[in-house]
Amino acid sequence: MTITIDDVAKIAKLANLALTEQEKTAFAAQLSAIVDYMEKLNELDTSNVPPMSHSTLSAETYLRPDQPRKSLGTETALANAPDAKDDHFRVPKVI
Amino acid sequence: MDVSGLTIEGLHRALEAREVTVEEICKAIFERIERLNTTLNVYITVTYEQAIERARELDAQLSTGYKPTGLYGVPVAIKDNICTKGIRTTCASRILENFVPPYSATAVEKLHAAGAVILGKTNCDEFAMGSSNENSAFGPVRNPWDLSRVPGGSSGGSAAAVAADLCVVALGSDTGGSVREPASFCGVVGLKPTYGRVSRYGLVAYGSSLDQIGPIAKTTADVARTLQVIAGWDEHDATSANLPIDDYLAALNSDVQSLRLGVPKEAFGVGLAPEVKRAVETAIANFETMGASLVEVTLPHLEYAIADYYIIATAEASANLARFDGVRYGYRAEGVETLAEMYQKTRDLGFGAEVKRRIMLGTYVLSSGYYDAYYLKAQKVRTLLEQDFRNAFTACDLIVTPTAPTPAFKLGEKISDPLEMYLADIYTVTINLAGLPAVSFPCGFSSDGLPIGCQLIAPHFQEARLLAACHQYEQNYPTAHPSARTSAGSLRWPSL
Numbered sequence: 328m329t330i331t332i333d334d335v336a337k338i339a340k341l342a343n344l345a346l347t348e349q350e351k352t353a354f355a356a357q358l359s360a361i362v363d364y365m366e367k368l369n370e371l372d373t374s375n376v377p378p379m380s381h382s383t384l385s386a387e388t389y390l391r392p393d394q395p396r397k398s399l400g401t402e403t404a405l406a407n408a409p410d411a412k413d414d415h416f417r418v419p420k421v422i
Numbered sequence: 423m424d425v426s427g428l429t430i431e432g433l434h435r436a437l438e439a440r441e442v443t444v445e446e447i448c449k450a451i452f453e454r455i456e457r458l459n460t461t462l463n464v465y466i467t468v469t470y471e472q473a474i475e476r477a478r479e480l481d482a483q484l485s486t487g488y489k490p491t492g493l494y495g496v497p498v499a500i501k502d503n504i505c506t507k508g509i510r511t512t513c514a515s516r517i518l519e520n521f522v523p524p525y526s527a528t529a530v531e532k533l534h535a536a537g538a539v540i541l542g543k544t545n546c547d548e549f550a551m552g553s554s555n556e557n558s559a560f561g562p563v564r565n566p567w568d569l570s571r572v573p574g575g576s577s578g579g580s581a582a583a584v585a586a587d588l589c590v591v592a593l594g595s596d597t598g599g600s601v602r603e604p605a606s607f608c609g610v611v612g613l614k615p616t617y618g619r620v621s622r623y624g625l626v627a628y629g630s631s632l633d634q635i636g637p638i639a640k641t642t643a644d645v646a647r648t649l650q651v652i653a654g655w656d657e658h659d660a661t662s663a664n665l666p667i668d669d670y671l672a673a674l675n676s677d678v679q680s681l682r683l684g685v686p687k688e689a690f691g692v693g694l695a696p697e698v699k700r701a702v703e704t705a706i707a708n709f710e711t712m713g714a715s716l717v718e719v720t721l722p723h724l725e726y727a728i729a730d731y732y733i734i735a736t737a738e739a740s741a742n743l744a745r746f747d748g749v750r751y752g753y754r755a756e757g758v759e760t761l762a763e764m765y766q767k768t769r770d771l772g773f774g775a776e777v778k779r780r781i782m783l784g785t786y787v788l789s790s791g792y793y794d795a796y797y798l799k800a801q802k803v804r805t806l807l808e809q810d811f812r813n814a815f816t817a818c819d820l821i822v823t824p825t826a827p828t829p830a831f832k833l834g835e836k837i838s839d840p841l842e843m844y845l846a847d848i849y850t851v852t853i854n855l856a857g858l859p860a861v862s863f864p865c866g867f868s869s870d871g872l873p874i875g876c877q878l879i880a881p882h883f884q885e886a887r888l889l890a891a892c893h894q895y896e897q898n899y900p901t902a903h904p905s906a907r908t909s910a911g912s913l914r915w916p917s918l
Contacts, residue, residue: 335782342740342785343747344778345766354782360841361783365729368799371806378801379808381631381661382617382857382882389660403524407751416749421761 328366330358423450426587427905430644433590434490444477444484444495448539451497455541455588461569464579464588466502466560467510468542473497476539493651494537499589501580502543503550504635505624506530509540513626514558515548517752517772527624528659529593529635529652536651541589544579548774549743550600550628552576553846556837557776564833565607566916567872571830574604577638581608584638585904586916591648592638597629598731599825599850601636602862606825606875609864609904611892612638613645614850616883617857618663620649621656629738630661632731632854640905642863642893646670649885665883673886674893679713681891684818688724689849695828701866701874702824708899709822709891719814719821723806724852728844730807731851733787733800739777740784746772779840808856815881820891823849825862825875849877859885863892865902873904 332355339346346354398404401414410417423446436442452470459465480495488494500506503513505523507530512518526534533540547557555563555578563578565571566586573582577594581604584592594601596614605612614636625635637648650671655664685706690699710716748754748768755767773781787796814821826846836843853860858879865876880888896903 330786334786338782338786338789341789342781343744343762343765343769344773344781345763345770346778347770350770350775350778354779357779357840358782358786361732361844362786362796364841365733365787365796365800367729368726368733368803371723371726371803373799373802373806376802376805378798379805380801382808382855389657389664391657399524404750406524407521409748409752409754418749419758419761419764 328359328362330355330362423447425450425454427640428587428590429641430493430496430590430647433495437484437490437495444480444539445474447495448473448477448497448541451541451588458586458588461564462566462582462586462588463561463563464544464583464586465499465542466512466514466545466579469509469540473539473541480537480539490537492536493533493591493647496538497541497590498533498538499541499544499580499583499592500530501546501577501592501594503546503595503626504530504593505626506540506543509543511543511626512560513549514546514560515773515777516559517746517768519559519753521751523624525624527635528621528656530624532652533593544577544583544592546579547576548777549626549739550576550595550597551739551776551780553599553603553843554831554836555579555604556833557774559774562833565830567609568830568870570832571872572607572833574607574826574830576600578604580638581605581610581612584608584610584640590639591644594636594638595625596634596636596854597632598735598854599847601638602850602860602875602877603826603846605638605862607830607873609873610638610640611642611645611861611863612636613649613861613885613889614853614859615649615653615885616663616859618661619859619883619885620652621654621659621662623656623658627742629735630742631738632735642889642896643671643674645861646674646889646893663883668886670886670889673890676886676890678891678894681709681714681820682717682818683709683714684717684719684814684821686719686721686724686814686821686823688721689823693827693845693848694824697868698824698826698828698874702822702876705865705876705895705902706822709895712894712898717818719818721810721814721852723803723810726803727807727852727855728848730800730803731847731855732783732844733796734804734855736780736784737788737797738784740781740788743777743781748772776840804855807852811856811858819887821879823877823879825849825877829868829870829872829874853879858882859888861888861892863896864904
């Protein structure tokens with residue numbers, strides 16, 4: 328499977344990455360080689376094999392009691408923000 | 423104060439006899455860090471002041487006659503993808519260069535409660551993605567055995583710190599071999615626990631169905647002591663196992679004479695360096711001498727493991743790393759007009775090449791039209807790989823393989839060919855896909871004097887059996903261990 332520079336641009340958009348032209352060229356070649364290697368899996372007939380999403384042995388998912396607890400608080404939650412104002416995260420204009 | 427080869431047992435004996443204080447030990451190690459870190463680059467952040475303050479508190483308690491147990495007074499290093507409250511946690515990435523977590527990982531909380539002293543945060547591959555520690559925004563780590571070589575990855579800083587006596591015990595994380603491969607390359611013991619044995623809370627997520635925190639130490643006993651502390655259920659991690667914890671230290675001397683050791687022929691074929699093959703085969707023969715019986719087992723799908731792993735791990739990574747967008751924490755690109763542009767530029771400038779490559783791969787295998795062909799297919803092959811082990815363990819108690827196909831390779835040797843680098847993970851990635859526990863321990867040396875690691879794999883939650891076999895091997899064959907004296911009487915440990 329050849330991954331073209333156009334494919335790379337499309338994937339980069341999905342992944343929210345603004346790649347440079349140089350990166351796009353390099354990734355096209357590298358991803359093609361890696362995906363070719365991954366196609367090795369097609370040698371196996373898996374039509375009757377169930378998918379495995381995780382190796383957690385316990386079938387039960389733990390849910391804690393739905394009771395209010397103390398949270399981090401605004402000041403702590405905003406402490407690492409690149410930009411914050413009036414108790415909110417600030418981002419460039421959306422609309 | 424000589425801290426070379428210092429173990430927890432040795433430290434506790436010295437503390438109890440009042441020969442030394444925790445503060446003195448920590449200062450002696452900090453002196454080494456000061457001297458060696460510019461060369462080795464194992465620490466990204468050193469927490470000198472907090473550590474000395476903590477050491478003094480512990481010494482005060484000792485002076486009242488308190489007997490040190492657990493990890494009391496033990497100087498530890500924490501891989502920099504494990505959150506430490508108030509201590510910068512970078513994931514060796516530019517995007518988190520100034521991130522200070524508001525909470526600590528459960529494993530870190532437990533170390534603290536057991537009396538450990540945190541010396542600092544260790545270098546690693548960015549977001550734990552890599553097998554050589556060359557993918558760090560803070561520069562590569564050098565192998566203390568040979569400075570021209572890599573320490574392995576991604577927990578390269580943790581393994582090298584243990585080998586160079588820049589801490590006594592370290593925490594790493596293992597998604598596809600990131601504790602075991604560096605342990606192998608640096609001549610130390612590294613354990614990847616069963617998926618769910620140790621809480622992942624506070625471990626920055628890479629591949630959530632694969633990630634586990636694991637201890638790295640000079641001896642199996644120290645690995646057992648550390649696992650004892652960090653293991654267990656945690657309400658903050660829904661995938662942590664609510665199962666009883668064995669007494670790992672007490673189990674170290676349990677009977678391994680009747681052990682059935684499985685040897686999969688697929689793990690000794692093409693691609694394995696002859697020196698590594700010889701060293702691991704010698705270890706297998708030694709286990710037989712110790713009373714184990716050898717059983718030939720088969721892992722027919724091993725050759726598909728790397729392809730399978732790099733689909734599943736990158737798919738999970740692409741989802742996990744979506745959170746780094748320059749809004750709530752971390753780096754944000756300057757001079758952008760729109761929100762979309764801010765996301766895209768932040769991520770392009772904030773992430774390194776390998777992280778972007780894996781995000782791209784993961785996005786591709788999850789994208790519409792390719793999901794069934796790659797991701798779903800990989801999940802099905804994962805079932806086959808897990809069944810391979812299930813079948814093998816009906817005939818044996820432990821499985822033995824090399825940890826890595828070669829000893830430590832040269833810096834720069836594989837960096838230009840990502841696929842070549844991925845192939846170094848052949849023996850380790852399957853273990854994470856199947857969720858099993860596995861340990862790498864030193865079993866010999868190459869002709870260049872580089873350590874070689876042997877991997878033992880156990881069924882789910884059988885860490886006690888795994889560590890017992892490893893410990894007794896270490897006791898019976900001390901010459902294979904780097905800390906043993908050679909016949910010429912010189913200490914075989916990196917002399918830095």
